[in-house]
Amino acid sequence: MAATQRVTFQDVVTWTVVDDVGKVIEPVEAYLDFARQSDYSPNTIRAYAKSLALWSTHLASCNRAWDAVQLTDFGSFLQALRAGRVGSRTVALERGRVVSDATVAARVRPVMSFYRFHASMGVPAASFLYEQVHARPGRYLPFLEHVARRQTRRKSQVRVRVRPREVPVLEPVNVKSLIASEASFDPVSGEWIGDLRYRLLWTLLAETGLRIGEALSLQHRDWSMGRGDTASVQIVPRQHPHGLQLKSGARRVFVGSVLDRLYGDYVWWLCDRGADAVIEDWDAAYIFCNAFREPMFAPLRPESVYAHLDRMKRQIPELPSGMTPHWFRHTHATALLLAGTPLHVVSRRLGHRDVQTTTNTYGHVTEDAELAALANWRHIVQGWEGSADV
Incomplete structure (x- = not known):
């Protein structure tokens, strides 16, 4: 064997x-x-x-x-x-x-x-x-066709038929409840109470659709804060201490001002825990790191993220029992497609090497949206009826 x-x-x-x-x-x-x-x-x-x-x-x-x-x-x-x-x-x-x-x-x-x-x-x-x-001859041919x-x-000549499978997505209330349960801002003390690290992680995954390995591979040099322009994170293939590998190549993902501001608060949150006295090279330091146990400020392991999410699912009953960090990626892609974002744009944001991967995974989303639009067919055909009278 x-x-x-x-x-x-x-x-x-x-x-x-x-x-x-x-x-x-x-x-x-x-x-x-x-x-x-x-x-x-x-x-x-x-x-x-x-x-x-x-x-x-x-x-x-x-x-x-x-x-x-x-x-x-x-x-x-x-x-x-x-x-x-x-x-x-x-x-x-x-x-x-x-x-x-x-x-x-x-x-x-x-x-x-x-x-x-x-x-x-x-x-x-x-x-x-x-x-x-x-290849069939045609007028428009790809390069070197x-x-x-x-x-x-x-x-x-050998194919396996696969029934279309809908990807799991999170309800907006699930995302909000998980993020809020991690950490909250106290206006009296002016400080964050709770684990701001996981609030930033879940917010980042929900807003960007990054894979968990991509998020944990981010270093502080990869986060470009908005200074008059749009903030972004740079996905850079590099060797990781825990063996994490990126499935796709380098790409830039733009983020909103709220998430960018949360990252800034998180850096100060780390400093309050002594990170500024321990970390010598902030540029090369990993954003998501140990904050409550040794080795302090070492890169966070994927196993730790999954274990933490399991604990949160026990604390928040409305969270799906089978939920994983990858569900944020499915939710992000589904939300973009339902909002009318072009498929090739979603594919590039997700880091898919081929737009066909995006189509195979989320094709049912665009099909459902198009079919839902046809539910208002009577309004659509009014233009035809008017032109037929001419």
Whole structure:
């Protein structure tokens, strides 16, 4: 049975796949190394390694070499994935599914990419998986499209249908109650009471749609306070002490004046706790840090954020039990789309590498908005009725 193996080299953490005797599976490692050179995040490498470990386990149970697979091997792999029994020689047909279609699709995609990589390297393995297609000629062509048409493209022949799934969003009252419960301003003393650090974090996630890893990776140099212009935060890929990796490249996200002012109050709040006497280089210091335990002012861990949110969910019953920090991102994107923000603008703000990712995740939001607008169809057709009389 194949398994994923964590590998650490000079403080860099990655993943590979080994067989049942602990030997690295070379074809898989070649593909994962290509993914590393393509700047895939460690979490993505880990997910790809898990999928390819399942595929390697399935091939071993079928006594099939990776470069001698048949189309039926992929069919049995899909069936085994859905039943959660990869590695079993026989999988009984069952009406219910243990694993969702979305999870199955996520497991299959790296396998398809693995064979596409080796096909590009000239290895004649599973050539039946891809159909050679030519780009359709047209008047408006992307850059170098004429070159792509000569070389043809590979189109996957194995697809997993995934039912559209609505992303979880927070009600405005949930966001407000959580933020208010973290810290409040006392006008008498002129000070913030509570944990201003988490009030800033939840407000930042709600207003920007940042991933939790992006927020925790922010250093004070990345926050440009508004001085006659719009404040912003700069997302910068850099090595993090806790191994956090950014999924997308550098980008700038603009923020409002209220959030900018809250950040200023937070800096003074840290100084009141002695940060100015401990932190030597404020520019390189992480914004979200330990404020109540040792090591003081060290970067905050994601595990600490999740543990804190679990405590807050017990204190605030109206918060959804399954809520995670990523729900702020879904809520932010949904709110922007419902407000009529163009899809490509939302995609750029979220840091998606491809607008298609935004469409796949939030396409139902724009569709619902368009369908809701058609509810007032009688008002829409009045213009048609008037023009028809002319």
